[in-house]
Amino acid sequence: DPMVMAMLVDKMQEACQHLDRLQVRISDTRSSVLVTGDLNAGKSTFVNAILNREVVPDDQQPCTALFCEVKSVDQNDGVEEVHAIRDPEAYRRDDPTTFERLSLAHLRTVVEDNEPGYEMLKIYCRDAHGKSDSLLHNGALDISLIDSPGLNIDSMKTMALFAQQEEIDVIVFVVNAENHFTLSGREFLRTAGKEKAYLFIVVNRFDQIRRKDRCKRDVLDQIRDISPRTYAEAEHLVHFVSARKTLLNGLARSPSPMARGAMLEPASEADLADFKHLERCLRQFILEKRARSKLAPAHVYLSHLLSDLRVLLAYNAQRSARALQRLDGQRSQNEARALQLAKLRETVLDRLDDTIADTAQRVADDAERHLNRFLDHLHHIPYDVTYHGMMYLWRYADDLYRAITMRMNGLAAHIQTEAIRLSSAASSVSTVVAPPSSVSSSATTLAHRDTLGAGNVPALPELLDRAALARMARGLLPGLGALAVGLVGYARSLVAPMGAGAAASHALVTAAKRPNPLARGAFGTLAFAGTLMLFYVVADFRRPLEQQLCRAVGTHLRRTGWVRRHADATGRRAARALRQGLWRFQSDFARIQAEEAVLATQWSRERDACQQRGQRITAMTTRVAEITEQLEAINLDT
Template identity: 50%
Template structure:
């Protein structure tokens, strides 16, 4: 996005508005180094007062808003007072200065009579407002305003009337309360400033600035209520620190301050005194210094009165005083646009200048925020899409890894267990044959050996499955390893994968030790069975083998000798021996044959036991589903462990996508707010320029106040 021009560089700004100097020497083209005039936050950064843009960039928006809220509340209140002052046809003149600068003496000299006490101490804590007696029905008196009451000349409950001749007597008691106001109605000895016949003028005698902090603050606040400030400087002390601060504060609104340097007749090196005061004035009120011919006067209030009485009005001291009176009268009455509208114009232009800096700075901030948000979105949206694609691909890959590992485990477990089932008699360590007496013990040892061989193979299958699961889990963890580095995986506890069967084996072994009679090594899905005699020696099998053997021999002999010849020999031999002897010999042959068969069966008992026990084992394994049960159990447990890895991979991708989605939504929100803010501040800057042009068009020197043309706004 291309940079949007700021207000100061906008083509719509006229050359005059971009280069015109604001009252106070502030140009609208140097807003990047401009300090706040009205919205002064009074902060120090690194020991120096920062420019407005530096101040704005150094503060968090929330902190800045809190500070500005308090300032704007005061601004709104003061704008209301400005409106009232501009609408009011009367003029208030504040006479202020340091203690003992001669303020009261100055007012009495203007009145040509002693109206306010001019001793060293009286009324130093009260504001004494002197007005023409005509405003009180021609009655000369003082009204001591009551605290907490809104003064109303027609309501005597809001004040205490005092005769002017008694004002100095009650002053000491009256000044005990801070901020009290005295309304003094008096006639001038000679027609002068108050009795001008055109404008109601009030002279306000204020407490000394450096009396204490409370009185100084009261003077600072009261100056906002008046139109013209007459600052009385003691020529012996020049501008004190309090005086400088007051001039700077008042100068935020009033570009021009009427300065009276009193007691000038007491100074011996007058040129040096004048040079020093004018230099100080250049620092605290440059506009006043530029118009020093009309606004700065070096006089002596008491000396003028004495000189006028002794030498007449043409005496040098009296003549300088008269020139000062003419300048003050012209400033208050003849140049009312300058004294009445000038402060309002200056204040508004300075306020608009502060607002222009705020608008310009915030506009640049919103432009940066909008660009940053767009960059975030340009990264977040593809990241969301690629993340979704990778999540789908890796999840499918993990499913394939899981299925492949489970299939391999099932195949190998079934192959292993089937092989051991078919070769049980070969896997037993042949116990020692201890004779016929211990035949049953031999049988039990053979059975236990086969059970242990089966359990060993089951454990081997479990270890093999655990290794396969571990390898499959490792492969699953490798999926999205780089993309999901910020989200650590939760690995399954494979050491406990087949713990339930092992616990079952230990429990069964304990029961065996307790005499329960269970088969050693039996547990979950373990091989356990009993044996009977018929399971060990199958006589029918032996007899069948013998019968088959004899029949086979007879068939072979018949083929070799011939059945006929054999029968003839048998008959001949029987005839020779006699019938009884033949029967006896036949019985002996049959007995011998039976004895041989018995010895054969008994002699093969060791191997027969192993074969029969193995056959019984195979029968139990197949009939009870033990083999299939182990295959299914190991498969399920392996599948569960691998499924945990797949689910954890899905969870991590969900976290990744949720974060990317949050970033995208946050970027969209910030971009929208920044765009709205940029448009708002752009329109605000444009409106500020329009108001500045309208306010500058008011010519306060020529008293011309053109009405603004109607606009679409």
């Protein structure tokens, strides 16, 4: 997801920047102590008590409204003064243009009113303690105390305080014993505890609490929930004191206005002892346990960062493993595909011409078989032609002629279908890697309506010439002969022959008067039989006409080589159609092979990149584990 990637990049950049800041803080001999807490918790009073002098203005009402950083006068060439800063990032101590000099006497007015709108005050002053007990400067380490506004005094200042705590070495959180931890205080401590395992907590105004045991128990229970490590070191990190009484006790001998008449009730020995214990623990926490105060934030941050890196690397390792598994699955598919293509090349492309020739020959043989079968059964094929009698014999012959040619034309569709089927079966091998190569029906059409029909059969008068008609008329001769003999014999049996002389005439008349019934009956029967034969032949004259016409058509087509010619033409057209389809498949096959080569190269690059990514993740995981082991081996308590 691009959004997640962008967010991770931003977080990585923030982590790198924070690590740079941690490195600067660790290498710096100075330490920053942030004194913070809720509004009117006594933060400024606590700072003055630590310094054992009045430096930061304090009051019963909220007084501090901007950050005041108290530093040793040794960091300012021994001059006590205040640097009022408008832009903290641009501040340079040796550049007077980045700040305004003020005296300590005007500090209260500036802090309470801040009319010029300063963002920060750097107060250079002397510690009232001796050098050996000084918290600001002990000859080996320079410490600055930062007095901050209350957490809930202003939302913008609170946000600025949250951001600044990352650059602080030690956080001293001042709590009002009467109010305990507020919601804003809890939120701040939880945020700071993500980096700083140990927090120094001061429960101020403890002298005003009557049931001190209950107050301690409640505060410690809250600390246990907020910062478990601080709770474990509560004896040294959690202190119940009265900063005001301690400060007034230290100033009792001075002529300051704050001391005069302000000590209504003197500090008890227990109060002073508690604050002395606080000072020793804070000095030990900052000076003697500098590893804890200076290195602990870096230690905690690195621990959290390494934990996040382990989670992120584990997630990426799983994704890389799944991607590698997916690519390995694709490899088996690619290998099967390559084997299939190689087999197809061997079985089809390398024998493409043989396949086309064999298929064309099968198409031609099949067409020849169909045409020969048609000719062999030409006179057995039923033709839908009506015979209207002898008077319409020629019309019947013409209708029969057209029916035969139409049947020949109809044979073209069947031959074409068979040719397309055989050609498509041959070209179907290409469907393994490409869409089916359709064999064009127009390329295999034999145009039978022009070449199988009337164009190859002579006209009807040529087929039924005189010789053909004479052969057909031979069937009438037996009937005509019988009819003629019968009629002549019958007539002669009725009329006597003419001769000379009276005897002859008398004998003829006498014979006529005595007729021969046997001869007359025989000739009559013969004439009747001849008549029946003629009627039968004439009534069935359509059969010899069909036989003669079909015989004439078949004889003509066989003599002219019609079957072989059109079978060869069908094979050639099928070969042309198949060649077009297979050549198209050949070009598609070459394109597919090129695409497969590109995919194989891309797959190889992706797998190499995935392997390298996995190796980098493994190396980073190992390195993170090594750093974690080294980090855990560091004991900040020794």
